[in-house]
Amino acid sequence: MCADKPKPPPGQRRPREGAGGTSGKGSGKGKGRGARVSGRQLATRVKTARGRKTSSTRWLKRQLNDPYVTEAGRLGYRSRAAFKLAELDDRFNFLKPGLRIVDLGAAPGGWSQVAVERVNALGDRGGKVGRVVGIDLQEMETVAGADLLQGDFLDEAAVARLLTALDGPADIVLSDMAAQTTGHTATDHLRIMGLLEAAVDFAAEVLAPSGAFIGKVLKGGTENQLLIGLKRDFRTVRHAKPPASRDSSAESYVIAQGFRRRS
Numbered sequence: 001m002c003a004d005k006p007k008p009p010p011g012q013r014r015p016r017e018g019a020g021g022t023s024g025k026g027s028g029k030g031k032g033r034g035a036r037v038s039g040r041q042l043a044t045r046v047k048t049a050r051g052r053k054t055s056s057t058r059w060l061k062r063q064l065n066d067p068y069v070t071e072a073g074r075l076g077y078r079s080r081a082a083f084k085l086a087e088l089d090d091r092f093n094f095l096k097p098g099l100r101i102v103d104l105g106a107a108p109g110g111w112s113q114v115a116v117e118r119v120n121a122l123g124d125r126g127g128k129v130g131r132v133v134g135i136d137l138q139e140m141e142t143v144a145g146a147d148l149l150q151g152d153f154l155d156e157a158a159v160a161r162l163l164t165a166l167d168g169p170a171d172i173v174l175s176d177m178a179a180q181t182t183g184h185t186a187t188d189h190l191r192i193m194g195l196l197e198a199a200v201d202f203a204a205e206v207l208a209p210s211g212a213f214i215g216k217v218l219k220g221g222t223e224n225q226l227l228i229g230l231k232r233d234f235r236t237v238r239h240a241k242p243p244a245s246r247d248s249s250a251e252s253y254v255i256a257q258g259f260r261r262r263s
């Protein structure tokens with residue numbers, strides 16, 4: 001399961017299913033919801049229950065005291081990760097109405113929800129209508145306006161299904177893919193970088209000229225090689241750690257814009 005998926009606190013209802021509408025309220029730059037979350041709230045204390053591991057108690061306490069989790073629940077986002085994409089887009093301005101987006105590692109669907117809003121995939125804001133297709137190993141509930149497939153992105157047959165659903169070039173490839181952590185830092189780093197590398201290669205195949213690639217990176221040493229390739233293929237390559245990304249996490253994101261086709 002994705003660590004960012006907000007579990008509703010006891011007694012609180014689940015986020016609305018199928019959220020991903022286009023209310024346009026409370027957003028940065030009027031692009032949709034999200035990306036303005038205050039850290040100020042009263043701390044919730046969690047008693048250690050018999051039978052619950054200390055690590056689970058710590059996880060629960062962190063979830064209950066995380067303003068992004070609360071806000072994700074309030075706005076109907078499937079994950080607190082939704083705010084990471086919203087914050088990255090508020091800063092780098094890559095999601096625009098009418099664009100065609102691929103979301104790799106989409107479950108439970110937070111990034112797809114933000115993408116649907118910001119590219120106007122539902123077409124309910126007037127103007128250009130975008131498209132969002134995504135894939136994940138996990139089964140996902142539908143997100144209105146997105147075409148989400150279940151499958152392994154490292155499996156050729158699954159990628160073929162993704163390409164069929166996309167039915168043409170993409171303007172942006174997003175990758176928030178993360179393998180299950182093993183607790184062994186070097187192994188976790190290599191696994192996530194392997195996914196990122198596959199995502200970059202896929203982006204080079206499907207991106208339209210001037211397209212963009214946004215991908216999750218984990219600090220650990222092998223990222224430099226990848227950066228060299230990205231700098232060759234894109235006009236600008238920047239790194240950012242959005243405020244919604246926990247300080248304790250080694251993740252950051254690479255934002256590569258202005259794709260030039262590999263010759």
Ligand SMILES: C[S@@+](CC[C@H](N)C(=O)[O-])C[C@H]1O[C@@H](n2cnc3c(N)ncnc32)[C@H](O)[C@@H]1O
Pocket residue numbers: 001002003004078079081082104105106107108109110111112135136137138151152153154176177178179180195
């Ligand atoms: C951090 S979560 C993504 C959260 C998502 N961006 C959101 O906003 O809800 C990482 C996801 O990557 C997926 N993943 C990992 N390896 C994958 C693979 N080989 N193919 C497809 N999805 C994969 C995991 O199943 C997990 O759901």
